[in-house]
Amino acid sequence: MTLYKHPSNPGPSQNPFPMQQVSQGYSMPGQLGYHNPVLAKAPMPPGPVLYNAVPPASPYQSAPGPHMPVRPPVGAPPPMQPGQTIPASQNSVPPPTASTNSYYPDAQNPSPSSWNYGVRPPMGMGTPPPGNHVTSSPSPVPNPPSQGFSAAPTLTPNTATTPGPPLPPSSYNSWTQPGSVPPMNAMSPQTPYQPGRPPYGPPPTAGPPPGMRPTPPPTGPHGTATPPPPMAPQNEGVRQTHTPTNSQALNSSEAGGRIITDPPSSQPGPVGRPIGHGYPSLPPGYQNMAQPPNVPPMHPTQPYSSGPAAYPQPPMGAAQLSPSMAAMSMQAQTPDSLRVVNLLQERNLLPPTPYQPPTPCLPQDLQRVNCSPDVFCSTLTSIPQTQALLNKAKLPLGLLLHPFKDLSQLPVVTSSTIVRCRSCRTYINPFVSFLDQRRWKCNLCYRVNDVPEEFMYNPVSRSYGEPHKRPEVQNATIEFIAPSEYMLRPPQPAVYLFVLDVSHNAMQTGYVDVVCQSLLENLNSLPGDTRTKIGFITFDSTIHFYNLQEGLSQPQMLIVSDIEDIFLPTPDSLLVNFNESKELVGDLLKSLPQMFSKTMETQSALGPALQAAFKLLSPTGGRVSVFQSQLPTMGVGALKSREDPNQRASAKEIQHLSPATDFYKKLALDCSGQQVAVDLFMLTSQYCDLASLGCISRYSAGTVYYYPSYHNEHNPAQTERFQKDLKRYLTRKIGFEAVMRIRCTKGLSIHTFHGNFFVRSTDLLSLPNVNPDAGFAVQMSIEENLVDMQVVSFQAALLYTSSKGERRIRVHTMCLPVVNSLSDIFAGADVQAITGLLASMAVDRSVTASLSDARDAMTNAVIDSLSSYRTSVLTIQQPGLLSPNCLRLFPLYILALLKQRAFRTGTSTRLDDRVFAMCQLKSQPLAYLMLMIHPALYRLDDLTDEGALNVNDRTIPQPRVLQLSVEKLSREGAFLMDAGSVIYLWVGKSCNPQFLTQVLGVPNYPALPQNLTQLPELDTAESTRTRAFVGWLREQRPFYPLLHVIKDESQLKANFMQNMVEDRTESALSYYEFLLHVQQQISK
């Protein structure tokens, strides 16, 4: 390793590296603000081209397509949302009584405790903005006071169309629709890191660089009489990837795809149909006709028939759903979900097997093609017809998404024409209706669109004239490989930058060895292609860069000690092509752990290191992985400890849940603008202010990982978890420069988002990176009555660049019935989705109001909904605490949340532990979230094969899920608790000796080791059975939950016992007491 040291900036003479141009910027393309050319849609040519219906939009709104004017036609005044004219006196909330601190708008009492409590400026609700679009303010404006970034953006009419300064943050993790937020000062669009120094200089050119010019849109044959596409080989246009849940397999499938270009128009159609043959007009009323029963179905290869009635109407689409059908299916399902349960009497309400979400009451043919609830679900699977009805139900309405989930089966379409609604840009989906073969009606805005000629050919069946059989219309989850019009510059390469804390503190933990070892093992599995770039930065009180340029005999280290004025010493050789410099990268990873092993430097300049990372990645975008072991002490972003351990248990209110500085949030927004996401790995033994540091990931769409008490030797369990997490992290699928837009049927409105992202415009989330383990939630309201609708639809479109450099769009569409009775709303309630959404909302409220406020609001959610059920749904009054069967777990889940690390009081909870739990509640997919909130408990010492599953010739025992109560435990048994990211196996003192010998491989209880994390592979039936069950649990999730075998004297026993949420603790009610409290409040 060659070492060159810079004692100060600009570099001293002993540095042989070209240090010129230091004062002239870093050959960065300037601060282009938040405009990303990739995201902007190419301008459209004039003429009646399919995609030309919407005028070129501002770059901020243009992806995945031009902004969707969801409801009002352009120019119409933005509709106000219910609950938006609420005075901002949210902080003074009365004690928990029904309907006071509720999340729901109350008709009689338009109180502050309604939905839009997100991060809102503490000022009166002013007039709504003139436009529904967020655009940037062209000139810098002063920073708002103290809570700079919690401000809403300046809202101006939709005029800005040029890449201007950064879009002011319209908010971030919790975001309220601009319509509800008064105009106010936005942040300064340029964030000068060094006062008095021009921030990076102007962009090199006025527009995008030459290589980033818009690709001319295809002058396709849309809408004109063109010949049908040629016969294509089977499945050429559509690939079904059948792989196990395995991100690598999915990655490799990306490479195999062949992009089908537009078929040459001169080739004949597959069925010899005359070119340009028009479709005959249809008889009136055709669109609602079901297929006449006596008409034989059209054979795929049958020549096109011109008889109007012969067109086989797809058995789906809103237009086909008759009211009677809807009513019938509605009633068929109500009994069990609405069965009255007296919670005080029925002791065990847990389903014996894992929870199944309710099935929406749709006709079978619609439900058959509906989106999987694992990917996209709603808190209410029956949507109320009006906001008034929703208010009356006192249940939250929102969507939960796991948009980039690893899927074992994902249809991928490579087509030159992606069919979308000309008006609202919705992607064609299973819930549109075909008026005839040539026209389809959008299920979101009801516009009638033409079916483009290319869409008439079905690459799956290789037949012509059956647009409704195309994969786009048969799959609610589908991925498109985007044609060139979805990009203005080549998709970015996969870029990975690793930033490592190498201060004394960090080196003591030994984590650098694990990171380097893990990287060496997994480097070749990093998603990417020949363009993949990689780089490394280490830091303590100075910043160390590594020249890894191909051709060097060894890596060169360059130290920049002037952390006040960070610059890149050799900008071109710090981020290198991975394939070309693989050896140097390997050399560096092998030597890094030793290089700093003797360091005595205790300071940490994390802020400057992050600035350096941002500068390095700004030209390309990419992923920054930061490893940090302590509170940053030097340079920008330095922090002081804010936690007083003595106050932990006694403090009435939890302080310091919000960041101490704006620095990390500002930098994250800059990163977001340059398509850079920052993942933060905290490996600490002491307080490190996650509330402040976490902002770097939250607003850049990164992830926070947290390993308290990390030490390679002293805490092997934590080390193993870190290793497993790293492996998953390094090898899982990744999407770059992504945006996600959620659309919904006219009349519904999205108003608050939860997750890690930046909100670019009203419904567009900016995600510099997207990963398969990220979840999102949105709150919704009903703006216009849905009286004429049988069903409504929701569509999430995620546009991203794959690690192989393909621009792809993953689209999920969900269809739900509309109902007009309270009982139907209750019947369709998804208690887990409701709990998940409330958890996110409560995190926001903890930060914007207070923890006790959030706790009250959660309790009131239970009180209000059960109260509404009792007074408005139940016809026969009876004593007890009554719940519909589908909500029977609601009080239990809320009690579990109240006892969760994020929200609990009374016990000593470290502030960082609490903040991390809050991060997880907001950014995890629902499935993982629920195990974290309410773990699953099983008895393991008496496993049998009764009722076992058979998976790939393996017998998987299915023990019953037990209540989380000590009364379910016994000293004679062994109990497994699945808490999502960790699995505990508690072994009782008098445990069945058979279990000890046959499963754990020890002769007796005292012989059981303290830190056992593996089940020995014994050749016994009991061992096989137990390992099969644990293995099966692990297979249910993409990461690897560690197993901890716990004895009575184990330290981890406290963690295990804290999850016994049904039991009373010093400071928290037992489940039964909680039920009594709820009942009291209801009967008040």
Ligand SMILES: [Zn+2]
């Ligand atoms: Zn539409």
